[in-house]
Amino acid sequence: MLWRVRMTMPDRPGALATLAQECGAAGVNILAMQVFPGVGSVTDDFVLEVPPEWDTDAVAALVERAGARAVVSHPCGEQALGDQPTRYVEAARAILARPARFPEIVAALFDADAEQADRPSPTDSMEMTVGDVSVQIHRAVPFTATEHARGATMAGLVSDVLQRAKDAGVGPTPARRLGTGSAPDYVVTSHCVAAEVAGTPMGRAVLAELVTPGCRLLTLEVDPAWRRRGIGSRLLMEAARAAARLGDDELLLRTSPDNLAVMPMVLGSGLRARVRLSGDVLSVRVPLRDLESAGR
Numbered sequence: 001m002l003w004r005v006r007m008t009m010p011d012r013p014g015a016l017a018t019l020a021q022e023c024g025a026a027g028v029n030i031l032a033m034q035v036f037p038g039v040g041s042v043t044d045d046f047v048l049e050v051p052p053e054w055d056t057d058a059v060a061a062l063v064e065r066a067g068a069r070a071v072v073s074h075p076c077g078e079q080a081l082g083d084q085p086t087r088y089v090e091a092a093r094a095i096l097a098r099p100a101r102f103p104e105i106v107a108a109l110f111d112a113d114a115e116q117a118d119r120p121s122p123t124d125s126m127e128m129t130v131g132d133v134s135v136q137i138h139r140a141v142p143f144t145a146t147e148h149a150r151g152a153t154m155a156g157l158v159s160d161v162l163q164r165a166k167d168a169g170v171g172p173t174p175a176r177r178l179g180t181g182s183a184p185d186y187v188v189t190s191h192c193v194a195a196e197v198a199g200t201p202m203g204r205a206v207l208a209e210l211v212t213p214g215c216r217l218l219t220l221e222v223d224p225a226w227r228r229r230g231i232g233s234r235l236l237m238e239a240a241r242a243a244a245r246l247g248d249d250e251l252l253l254r255t256s257p258d259n260l261a262v263m264p265m266v267l268g269s270g271l272r273a274r275v276r277l278s279g280d281v282l283s284v285r286v287p288l289r290d291l292e293s294a295g296r
Contacts, residue, residue, distance in 0.1 A: 002031070002282040003059050004048045004076040004111075005046045006141050007068035011038065018065035026062055027051065036144035043144050044068075047080045069284050072087070090149070099158055099263045100255075103277040104242050106154055107229060110147060112139035114277035131162060131267040134274045135285075142208035162264055184231060190246070193220070194237050195236040201228040205239035214249035215285075232261060233268030234288070240271060244288045247250050 009015045017248045018089055032047040033043040050059060059073045095102050106128065109113040114137055122143040128135050128151045135155070143151075184195045184202065203222035211217050218239055222232050236253075244249050255262050258275060266273045266284060274285045 001050055001052045001054065001077065002080065003048050003050055003054070003073050003075040004074050004080050005048055005063060005070075005071065007044055007046075007061060007063050007069055008038075008070040009043050009044050009200045011040055012050070014225065015042075015067060019025075019063060022062055022066045023048065024106055028062060034084060036146045038145070039045070047048075047076065055154075070142075075136070088154075092154065095154065095158055096161055098258065098260060100161060100259050100261075100282060101257050101277075102130060102155075102158055103137065103275055104257055104262070104281070106151065107134070107137040107277070109154075110137060110139070110143070110151065111141075112137040114138075115279075126151050128152060130155050130158045131264065132270070132272040133263060133266055134272070136274070136276070142155040142220075162267055165235065184234075186234060188238055188242060190242065193235050193242060195235055203231045203235055205235040207239060207243055207248075207251075210248075211252055214247075215252055216242075216246070216248045216250070217242050218251045218253045218286075220253060232265040233270075236265060236269045237271065240269075240286055240288055240291055244291055249288055251288065255282050255284070257282045 009019070019028065022028075028051075029049040031049055034045040036043040036045070048059070050062075056073055060071045062072055072125065087109060091105050094105050100144075103114040112126070123138045123140055125136050125138045126143045126148060128137075137151075146167055187194045187196055192205040193205045194201050196210070201223075203220075203226060205218060205220040208217040208219055220232060220235055220239065222235070229246050240251055253262075259282065260283060262282065263275075266286070271286050271291070274287075276283045276285075
């Protein structure tokens, strides 16, 4: 039976040799390991093949005899034996193909959850920033400094790709004129912003009900023929201003994780946002206190 075990070991010569001796004496095979350096101690992640009757206590007792502490273990499958660099490359490929799935993909990469689950045990969180969009993932096992650095690098990669697409005219360009030769007009009412050309609507943002005090649900749509022209970003900005005039503190936009436009749209608006993935729903929360810093 395979178990994944993460532990803190003293940073001294022979520490791993002691663990290997304990595993050999107990008939436990070490199949894979990762080392996360620290100051004075090292976090090690092992995949162990243990006797089928072993439980969490038996695994913990084995590694603690070798000097391990802060032990967290759970059964795992053969996928835990996959090559780590390969996993990171595959995750980067998946994120570049679908940037909006960044929370889900990076959570799986770090064996974490994109959603903060209700658990009796404490959880650790890692926050990454794509442009001005904040993404958090959570798990019971603390994230190491190495993992924080890897997460930041992955987020930076997505930021760079989205920015290059925007600079090349692939993503939203709010100032771009439309093919008709006319720039859209944005008609703002108390709870709605409509984007129109010559009186013909091609997109709108509607301020719907309050989901919690101060947090209002936003529905936003752009006609497929008019997408990728910065209209969604402008609608989001104008809707944020309208919500602020109503006294709201935050906007909530819900969409599918497969929506490729949502991340570029938020980045194009200049607004900060927090992204969370729960099941099949990607939630984007836009704090309205950032309106002035957006500079629009």
